[in-house]
Structure formats: structure tokens, C-alpha cells
Amino acid sequence: MAHVGVPRGTARKRRSVALLATGVLTIPVLAGCTSDSEGPTPVAVPQDIAPAARDRVTDGSTLTWAVDAVPATLNAFQADADSATTRITGALLPSLFPMDAKGEPRLNPDYLESAKVIEQEPKQVVLYKLNQQAVWSDGREIGAPDFVAQWRALSGKDSAFWTARNAGYERIEKIERGKDDLQVRVTFSKPYADWRSLFSPLYPKEVTGSPGTFNDGARATLKNTAGPFRLRSVNKPKGTVVLDRNPRWWGNEAKLESLVFRAVEPGDLTDALTEGTVDVADIDPATANSIALAARYRGGNGQQPAHGPGADITPAAALRSWALAHGSDEEAAETAQAAREKNREAVAVYAAEQKSLRGFAVRKSLEPAYTQLALNGESGPLSDDRVRRAIARTLNRQELADAVLKPLGLPAKPPGSHLALAGQPGYKDGSGALGEQDTKEAQALLADAGWTPGGAVRKTEDTKAGSEAEKKAEGKKPAEEKEAAEEKATEKKDEKAEKAEKAEKDDKTSRDEGTYTVGDDKPGDRSAGGSEVTAQDKQPGGAAGAYAPAGTAAPAPASVKDRLGKGGKPLSLRFVLPSGPGSQSLRTVGEKIVEMLDSIGISTQVTKVDDDSYFKDHIASGDYDMALYSWPATAYPATDGRPIFAKPEPATDGSLLVAQNYTRVGSDHIDQLFDRAVAELDAKASRDLLKQADARIWAAAGSIPLYQRPQLVAVDKKLANIGAFGFAAPRYEDIGFTGRQAAGSPANRKK
Numbered sequence: 126m127a128h129v130g131v132p133r134g135t136a137r138k139r140r141s142v143a144l145l146a147t148g149v150l151t152i153p154v155l156a157g158c159t160s161d162s163e164g165p166t167p168v169a170v171p172q173d174i175a176p177a178a179r180d181r182v183t184d185g186s187t188l189t190w191a192v193d194a195v196p197a198t199l200n201a202f203q204a205d206a207d208s209a210t211t212r213i214t215g216a217l218l219p220s221l222f223p224m225d226a227k228g229e230p231r232l233n234p235d236y237l238e239s240a241k242v243i244e245q246e247p248k249q250v251v252l253y254k255l256n257q258q259a260v261w262s263d264g265r266e267i268g269a270p271d272f273v274a275q276w277r278a279l280s281g282k283d284s285a286f287w288t289a290r291n292a293g294y295e296r297i298e299k300i301e302r303g304k305d306d307l308q309v310r311v312t313f314s315k316p317y318a319d320w321r322s323l324f325s326p327l328y329p330k331e332v333t334g335s336p337g338t339f340n341d342g343a344r345a346t347l348k349n350t351a352g353p354f355r356l357r358s359v360n361k362p363k364g365t366v367v368l369d370r371n372p373r374w375w376g377n378e379a380k381l382e383s384l385v386f387r388a389v390e391p392g393d394l395t396d397a398l399t400e401g402t403v404d405v406a407d408i409d410p411a412t413a414n415s416i417a418l419a420a421r422y423r424g425g426n427g428q429q430p431a432h433g434p435g436a437d438i439t440p441a442a443a444l445r446s447w448a449l450a451h452g453s454d455e456e457a458a459e460t461a462q463a464a465r466e467k468n469r470e471a472v473a474v475y476a477a478e479q480k481s482l483r484g485f486a487v488r489k490s491l492e493p494a495y496t497q498l499a500l501n502g503e504s505g506p507l508s509d510d511r512v513r514r515a516i517a518r519t520l521n522r523q524e525l526a527d528a529v530l531k532p533l534g535l536p537a538k539p540p541g542s543h544l545a546l547a548g549q550p551g552y553k554d555g556s557g558a559l560g561e562q563d564t565k566e567a568q569a570l571l572a573d574a575g576w577t578p579g580g581a582v583r584k585t586e587d588t589k590a591g592s593e594a595e596k597k598a599e600g601k602k603p604a605e606e607k608e609a610a611e612e613k614a615t616e617k618k619d620e621k622a623e624k625a626e627k628a629e630k631d632d633k634t635s636r637d638e639g640t641y642t643v644g645d646d647k648p649g650d651r652s653a654g655g656s657e658v659t660a661q662d663k664q665p666g667g668a669a670g671a672y673a674p675a676g677t678a679a680p681a682p683a684s685v686k687d688r689l690g691k692g693g694k695p696l697s698l699r700f701v702l703p704s705g706p707g708s709q710s711l712r713t714v715g716e717k718i719v720e721m722l723d724s725i726g727i728s729t730q731v732t733k734v735d736d737d738s739y740f741k742d743h744i745a746s747g748d749y750d751m752a753l754y755s756w757p758a759t760a761y762p763a764t765d766g767r768p769i770f771a772k773p774e775p776a777t778d779g780s781l782l783v784a785q786n787y788t789r790v791g792s793d794h795i796d797q798l799f800d801r802a803v804a805e806l807d808a809k810a811s812r813d814l815l816k817q818a819d820a821r822i823w824a825a826a827g828s829i830p831l832y833q834r835p836q837l838v839a840v841d842k843k844l845a846n847i848g849a850f851g852f853a854a855p856r857y858e859d860i861g862f863t864g865r866q867a868a869g870s871p872a873n874r875k876k
Contacts, residue, residue, distance in 0.1 A: 169549070170535070170536060172850050173849040175488065177863055182860075183861055183862050185380075186382060186862050188405065188844070190387070191386075191388075191394060192387070193389070199213065200328075201326055203287060204289040212386070215857065216855075216857040217355065217368065218327060221253075221321070221323075222325060223325070225853055226852055228548060228758055229549065230322075230760045234256065235376045236267070237253060237254065238256055238257075239252075240252070240321075254307060256375070259351065259375065262349055262355050265349075271330045272324060273330075275294075278336075278339050279294040280297065281294070282295075283336070293319060293322055296316075297312070299312050316806055318804065331349055332349070353370070353374050353377075357369045364387060367386075368383060370382060379860075387402065399481040401481060404841040405839070419483045484841060485841060492849075494833070495546065495758075495831070496711070498718065498829040499744070499787060499829075500751055500788060501750050501752075506698065510826060515570035515725075518561070518570070519567045522831055524717065525832060526538065528717060529714060529835065537832065541556045543823070543830060544819050544822075546758045550812070551812045558821065559826060576691050579690070580688075582688075688728060698729050698730070699730050699749060699751070700732065701734060701739070701744075702753065703733070703739040704735060714753060747783075763803035768784035768785045770791060770799070771791055772786075772791030772795065773791060788828055791827075795825070798817050802814035802815045837849070843863055844862055845860070845863050846859040
């Protein structure tokens with residue numbers, strides 16, 4: 126299933142096949158949380174795919190794999206490519222260096238005999254030696270013309286090609302044939318450390334050779350492929366993409382006869398599983414829990430159901446129901462019999478659903494992606510790095526990770542890097558550059574920025590209602606004298622004045638002239654939609670927004686005195702969260718963050734928006750102060766990380782060019798470190814530069830990684846070599862059933 130808050134169509138996303146799933150196992154203690162820690166090397170959480178040798182997997186059969194929607198395009202280099210594009214093209218097209226289980230790129234021997242840098246001076250030259258058996262499905266050899274056509278399409282030099290990215294291709298100077306047709310020689314104009322990221326997926330020259338075929342020819346079809354499967358059909362009305370075995374595939378023959386990708390709305394996944402219309406689906410924790418409950422379900426043969434309809438009927442209640450149904454009161458008996466029949470039907474339906482779900486296993490790991498708290502530094506309080514760092518140091522990241530991962534039985538170690546995850550060779554915990562959780566230090570940072578307790582209380586001027594008392598107060602009378610004087614003055618008033626005063630007092634709650642909202646902005650500052658809830662609304666002591674006339678002696682409540690503010694303005698931040706059913710984990714984390722910030726006096730206004738508009742209309746546009754969204758891991762952080770953390774540049778119209786840096790926080794130094802890392806051909810030196818960049822990203826505090834996302838996949842128990850892949854790309858040719866199943870027919874447990 127897709128994930129709310131994952132940037133769509135990004136380079137990092139398309140490089141990570143495992144990002145397509147939503148992320149039990151043990152993991153050694155990771156290195157300490159300081160930038161200089163050199164503790165034990167952290168390891169990746171293993172994948173969970175029910176591995177089996179190929180001779181144990183049955184030949185034939187059809188597997189149906191759920192995707193959110195039929196992809197808009199099969200061209201992975203276009204802006205509207207999505208997770209389904211990546212999953213489908215992974216079975217159809219060459220990937221020269223797929224990621225392995227440790228998140229490292231590994232040479233794919235199905236396509237390459239070797240690939241290496243053969244010259245560094247005067248220019249970098251990479252020589253690819255192709256597998257001599259590698260051919261396109263039309264029988265043509267994969268060769269230099271395909272490399273040349275893809276380079277020209279993605280180099281950025283011809284705007285007629287509608288491309289979403291050209292990273293790395295713009296550094297190529299020329300591509301030539303080597304000593305024979307199986308050698309491709311690539312010369313770079315500038316050194317490029319991430320050269321392995323190029324030409325994956327590799328499209329045939331028939332697609333990339335002209336703007337017309339590139340822009341439109343590969344959106345709904347791929348006539349020429351070179352993977353273990355080939356494309357049979359794309360049927361958008363039916364919501365299916367069907368692949369079958371590629372008869373020209375030279376590697377291990379695919380175990381499956383056909384592979385069907387079926388579009389299923391996230392809210393319909395549980396029904397699709399129970400109805401047997403899919404065999405594999407990325408699921409959320411709620412669906413995983415349903416499958417776990419099904420494994421414990423008992424019913425039938427007179428047994429009390431463990432859960433579901435009828436589970437709460439006690440023996441005494443069952444006896445009363447039976448007595449009523451067979452009693453002499455005909456009307457009561459008819460009612461009782463109808464209720465008993467309705468319950469029997471519900472129990473039968475639920476039992477059938479549970480039986481279907483028992484055929485699935487939940488395979489789980491950690492997805493190669495992390496969820497972060499993004500702090501928008503473009504304007505307002507968060508443009509001050511002291512405020513951002515204070516928020517970061519207020520958060521208990523371990524508690525947030527525990528809330529998401531511990532209930533799933535997954536290890537909950539907060540990520541220590543923006544550019545690599547635990548287990549990858551470039552991983553090092555750089556969070557020490559920011560510092561550990563420390564409330565006192567956070568408060569000191571806020572005070573240094575001018576945000577102090579009580580600073581949100583507004584100083585108001587005299588009003589008619591309070592002028593007399595205020596003048597007496599200016600005479601510096603003690604509180605007791607002031608009270609006595611007020612009482613004496615009141616006694617001297619004539620009856621008419623006394624009635625008028627009483628009427629004014631009774632009506633004061635309906636007046637808004639000269640008032641202020643306790644602990645919040647004026648009523649007009651709030652949105653009228655009712656979708657915003659501030660942390661202070663949860664404070665005890667009455668309804669938020671109680672008003673008092675300016676100049677009254679009543680003190681502000683303690684909750685307001687504790688609010689951080691500056692010059693009478695509260696420190697209040699707009700926290701945007703998705704509202705859909707698949708976003709419960711984000712909302713749970715968001716609620717905890719609100720509580721943590723509230724504890725030091727920072728107010729938050731939580732705005733919940735539709736999942737469809739969450740990223741496009743809020744994150745990408747900068748319409749938020751705080752938000753939660755995720756970035757996938759990558760084997761090429763020097764290339765893929767730069768647009769995410771690069772310093773925004775002003776455009777001619779005064780706006781900011783942010784690329785993918787939606788926090789709008791960056792620095793020239795970070796950019797320089799990325800530029801040096803991507804041009805450094807020594808792998809260790811390049812990683813050292815990236816670790817320095819990561820430390821500065823932590824210190825800038827625009828992005829606070831919270832937890833590595835869970836990867837939960839419902840899989841038919843008879844399937845092998847598929848599930849929660851973790852970092853690794855699937856080997857589609859090895860996936861199949863270990864039990865018997867009719868070849869060429871989809872699994873349907875109701876047939």
C-alpha cells in the first residue's frame with residue numbers, strides 16, 4: 126500500500142524497490158548517539174520472505190499482487206511514475222546494480238559480466254562488459270545503442286524529453302562501443318562517485334531514442350523488455366497489469382507462469398484478502414492485527430467464538446435467548462428467534478472470513494525509509510535555528526519509535542543519520558551534532574531566542590469598565606485597601622446605577638471589544654473550520670478561549686503563564702497531519718509530539734487534511750510549520766540526498782527554489798560537502814564527507830528522523846521468496862508457491 130507523506134515520483138523513491146511495501150526480529154545494540162561514536166557496527170533488520178531453494182518452488186501458477194492503482198506510466202523517469210511503476214518495471218527491465226540485503230548496490234550477473242572504473246585521469250572512464258546472452262524480448266542484443274539513447278534522453282540537454290531527473294547523466298561526456306558489441310565505454314566530463322546508479326532501469330532504444338516514444342510510447346505499454354517476465358496487458362478499467370514469462374529470458378526461468386498486479390484501494394485490502402482475490406498485499410497494522418486474530422479464532426462445533434460476533438454472549442445470556450425463543454410468548458419468541466438467526470448468520474460470515482485470513486502470514490521487517498519531523502524554516506519562529514534545535518531536543522525520539530514499532534514486535538532504534546540507515550556501509554550516528562533530549566537545554570535555547578514563560582500574556586490598556594479600579598491601583602493601595610474602597614464605592618451607588626452595573630456584568634461575556642483570549646490568539650485568529658486543536662485546549666480548568674475584559678485584576682491562569690511567548694505573542698505552531706484511515710501511526714506520533722511540546726509551553730494547532738492533498742498542497746507548497754513524512758533509503762546518498770537538503774535559492778519572482786528540500790533549511794557548507802562527496806571516487810573518502818554533511822544537517826535541525834518505518838506484508842502461506850524485502854530488490858524469477866496450485870489460474874479461496 127502507498128504511504129501518506131512519502132514524496133511521490135522522487136529519485137530516491139524510484140531507486141528503492143522495497144519502498145513499495147508499507148517496513149520478529151532482533152537487532153544488536155546500535156552505536157551510541159554521538160557524532161564521534163565508533164561503537165559496534167549496526168546491522169540491518171533481516172528481510173522476511175520465507176526463503177526457499179528453487180527446487181522446492183512449484184513451476185507454474187499465477188500470483189496476484191495488490192497495488193494501490195494501475196500506474197499512470199511505465200516510464201520510471203517521468204514525474205508521475207509511482208511505486209507501482211517501480212514494482213512492475215522491476216520484473217520487466219534490466220537493473221544493473223540492484224540493492225542487496227545490506228542496502229549496497231551489487232552487480233547483477235544476469236546483465237553484466239563486469240563494470241568498473243578503468244581510468245580516472247585525465248577523465249573518469251567506466252567500462253561495462255555485458256552478459257553475452259542478454260537480449261531484448263525481440264531478440265536484439267542489449268548494447269551500446271541502448272546506453273547512448275538513454276543518456277541523450279536524460280542528460281537534460283534536450284528539453285523535448287519530459288524527464289523528472291537527470292542526476293548523473295549530465296556528467297557524461299560520451300558513450301562509445303568498446304572492443305566489441307558487448308563492451309560499453311562511458312567517459313565522464315566530471316568525476317561521478319555514484320556511476321552505479323545510472324542505466325537502472327535500462328530502457329530499449331526504441332523507447333528512449335526520440336521524444337515522442339519517450340514521452341508517450343512507454344506510458345501504457347512496453348513492447349520490448351528484458352526481464353524474467355514480459356508485459357501481456359494493461360487494463361485500467363479492470364485495474365490489472367498482467368505479466369507472463371519471457372520466453373527469451375536467459376537466466377533462471379521464472380517459477381510463476383504469470384504475475385498479476387491488481388489495483389486495490391487501501392481501505393479494501395482486508396476484503397480482498399478474505400475474498401481471495403489477492404495473494405500478496407502491503408498492509409497497515411490494523412490489517413496485520415486482523416490476520417493475527419484470525420490465527421487465534423475458534424468457533425463451530427458448539428465452541429464459543431474467541432472474538433467477533435457472538436464472542437460476548439455469556440452462557441447465561443445464551444440460555445435466556447433460547448428460553449425466549451421457545452417460550453409461550455409468541456411475540457417475544459419471534460423476536461428472539463430473529464435475533465438468534467441474525468447472530469448465526471453473522472457468526473458464519475465472520476468465521477468464513479477468519480478461515481480465509483488464516484491462510485495468510487504477516488511477514489515483517491523494517492522498510493528502507495525513515496519518518497521524520499519536518500520543521501519549516503522559511504519564516505516565523507522556526508526560521509530561528511535556536512527554536513528548531515529546542516524542539517528537536519524536547520522530543521523523546523525513543524518514545525516515539527517505541528509507539529510505532531514495539532507493538533509490531535520490531536526493533537525500535539531511532540535513526541542516527543539522514544543519509545543512511547542501520548546496516549548500510551555509510552551509516553554512522555551523527556545525532557550528537559544536535560544533542561540528546563534535554564528539556565533544560567531546550568528551554569535555554571528558547572530563552573536565548575526571546576521566548577520566555579509568560580511572554581504570551583498580553584499587556585492591555587484601560588477600558589471604561591476597569592478605569593476606576595485601575596486608577597486606584599495606580600495609587601499603590603494594598604490589595605486589601607483596594608478591595609475595601611471598591612466595596613465602599615459600590616455601596617454609595619444609587620439603585621439605578623447598581624442595576625446598570627449588574628446588567629453590564631451579566632453581558633460582559635458577549636462583548637469582544639477590549640478582550641483577549643487566555644493562552645491563545647484572538648477569536649478571529651482561529652480558523653472557523655473546527656479542525657484545529659491546540660495543545661492548550663487540553664489543559665484543565667475550563668474551556669479554552671475564556672475571555673476577560675482588559676484591565677481586570679483577575680490573573681491569567683497558570684497554563685497561560687507557562688505558555689512561551691515574546692512580546693505578548695504565544696509560540697504557537699501549525700502541525701499538519703493526514704486524516705485518512707491508513708495514517709493512524711502518523712497521528713499517534715503527532716499526538717505524542719504535541720504533548721512533549723506542550724510540556725515546555727509550546728502551543729500547537731493540529732490541522733488534519735485529506736491524504737490526497739497532504740503532500741502536494743501542504744508539504745511541497747510549504748503550508749505548514751511542522752509535519753511528518755518519510756524519505757526512502759538510497760545506495761547513492763551523494764546524488765539523491767543533495768536535492769533534499771540543498772540550500773534553497775531565491776527565484777526571480779521572489780519565491781524559493783527548494784527542489785525537494787521541503788523544510789527550506791540548508792547551508793552553503795552542506796551543499797559543498799555533497800558536491801565534494803559526489804565527485805570523490807574513493808568510496809571511504811566519499812562516505813566521510815557525507816558523514817560530515819549529515820552532522821551539519823542534524824545541527825540545522827530542519828529534519829528530525831524519528832523511526833525507521835515498519836514493513837508489513839500479508840502473504841499467502843504457501844508462497845516462498847516474497848514478503849518484507851527490507852533493503853533488497855525482489856528476485857521475481859524465484860517467487861512461487863511451495864504447495865500445489867493449478868497452473869495459470871489465480872488463487873481464490875472461495876472457489
